[in-house]
């Protein structure tokens with residue numbers, strides 16, 4: 001990523017001149033995102049930022065993120081390809097109060113404490129917002145068999161080897177609830 005942060009004065013210039021910037025970022029450079037990706041995920045996310053004047057005289061950035069990531073299947077813990085194609089129109093505001101003045105407060109991005117737009121954080125937030133919470137292979141047959149203790153037995157496949165995963169606990173709780181409900 002060549003551009004990390006854009007100061008607010010520069011943002012105003014970019015909006016006035018309707019500038020367009022292109023860049024790319026390695027997913028491994030986005031720590032919150034890297035933590036949920038399959039091991040060995042490589043590649044780049046392509047970024048495109050189109051600036052224009054937005055509502056309430058704020059700069060607006062039309063962000064496009066494209067690429068491919070490898071998520072972790074919550075059934076077999078194998079990698080699941082996830083194509084990334086995100087488009088967002090975000091009004092740049094200095095604080096939450098300014099965001100609430102907008103007609104669409106959620107379509108906004110906050111400047112950091114130094115009054116600059118942190119591109120890394122903005123891209124990471126947008127990707128995490130649309131990422132599937134519990135990615136799974138579409139077809140059960142695509143799941144790698146290493147963790148299936150009892151092939152053909154659905155319950156065994158779903159919980160085997162997943163004790164370290166956040167959703168494994170949820171499944172167990174649901175199963176307990178179902179049992180106690182009988």
Ligand SMILES: [Zn+2]
Nearest residue numbers: 073076137143
């Ligand atoms: Zn799988």
